[in-house]
Amino acid sequence: MQRIDVVRALAPLVAAEDLFISSLGGLRNDWWNHRPGGVDNTFFLSGMGTVSPAALGLAVALPHRRVVALETDGSVLMNTSALCTLGNELPPNLTVFVFDNGVYESIGGLATHTSWRTDLARMAEGAGCINCLTVHDVDAFTVEAERMLTDDEFGFLVAKIEPGINRWPVEKQKITDGIEDKYRFVRHIEQLEGIRTLHPAPGPFA
Amino acid sequence: MSTTETAGYAELLLQGLKQANVEIVAALPESLMIDAYRLIAADPDIRYIQVASELDLPGIMAGAFFGGKRAVMMMENSGLRQGCEPLARLIFGHRIPIVMIMPHRGDLGEYNWWGHGHSLTMAPILQALRIPSWEVYRLEDIQSSVKKALIHADSGQSAVALIFGGECVGVPHYAKD
Numbered sequence: 001m002q003r004i005d006v007v008r009a010l011a012p013l014v015a016a017e018d019l020f021i022s023s024l025g026g027l028r029n030d031w032w033n034h035r036p037g038g039v040d041n042t043f044f045l046s047g048m049g050t051v052s053p054a055a056l057g058l059a060v061a062l063p064h065r066r067v068v069a070l071e072t073d074g075s076v077l078m079n080t081s082a083l084c085t086l087g088n089e090l091p092p093n094l095t096v097f098v099f100d101n102g103v104y105e106s107i108g109g110l111a112t113h114t115s116w117r118t119d120l121a122r123m124a125e126g127a128g129c130i131n132c133l134t135v136h137d138v139d140a141f142t143v144e145a146e147r148m149l150t151d152d153e154f155g156f157l158v159a160k161i162e163p164g165i166n167r168w169p170v171e172k173q174k175i176t177d178g179i180e181d182k183y184r185f186v187r188h189i190e191q192l193e194g195i196r197t198l199h200p201a202p203g204p205f206a
Numbered sequence: 207m208s209t210t211e212t213a214g215y216a217e218l219l220l221q222g223l224k225q226a227n228v229e230i231v232a233a234l235p236e237s238l239m240i241d242a243y244r245l246i247a248a249d250p251d252i253r254y255i256q257v258a259s260e261l262d263l264p265g266i267m268a269g270a271f272f273g274g275k276r277a278v279m280m281m282e283n284s285g286l287r288q289g290c291e292p293l294a295r296l297i298f299g300h301r302i303p304i305v306m307i308m309p310h311r312g313d314l315g316e317y318n319w320w321g322h323g324h325s326l327t328m329a330p331i332l333q334a335l336r337i338p339s340w341e342v343y344r345l346e347d348i349q350s351s352v353k354k355a356l357i358h359a360d361s362g363q364s365a366v367a368l369i370f371g372g373e374c375v376g377v378p379h380y381a382k383d
Contacts, residue, residue: 053261057232181300182300186271
């Protein structure tokens, strides 16, 4: 199972109105080209270890909105305390998908701890998370992902994937930076929710 | 058991957060502001998220911001060291507005040998992360400072730190006269 296989399986299970917090790396272009609706519903975070906390904050802020975290093994391993915070909060509108290829692919493919003895789903379970599973093929991923996305409970699904980067032509690559991404994501949520997050300055022209 | 003074600063902070429409507080509690954590956690109008590491706090602030909710993170000033990487990523990489409140552990008269380093590293880290900070040492400044910090972060799309000290922190029982 490759990363792109999981992305292709996940895309039809989610909706344009859902909100996604994603890692960068290989997910960047794969998810960019499969995000539902092709709208600015995904925020690609540069910081490993920050994806799940940001998804938690968003899920708590918008409890009526389905929020999806697109994690990686490297990112989860960098901040395992986040598993405990997730496990104690368990926002029912949040599902975490971990793309676990067992390597730091962006830097050349050196192994992560999940290539050896570390089991992220069992760690999450021990941290208090519920609905923690590991899957090894696309069929199992599809079944479990669909269940977790529709059960109104927190979920933590680890997809064991093979290393490998899907090459995208230049015109298909995501080219925006982290600051433009912020404004686009916030504007999208403002429109989606009918709220105002970025306020105009007060004064005679306001 | 709290003294009247410590309960006073905590109550003023809670009121200040509410007046500023803060709906989410994420924190790693510590001793100098313990009454504040207890009050905020028990308040039905504020969603309190306790973390196990300051590494979680900046991300939670980012998510709350995306969702249009005003949020504040609280921690000991030593948490700046732990939270340095996610703060740097979110401030420099994404310009996420973040308001943080921390007590000045290591302030003049610090009685713990381990607390001095907290103060010595606080200012250089704030400077390195380009986080403007203001001291809040008088009770009458708490509410206005919270309100202004949120406005500052919002209009500047930047992080802001409020350093609580003086009348605005509690005194642990072992340090009382």
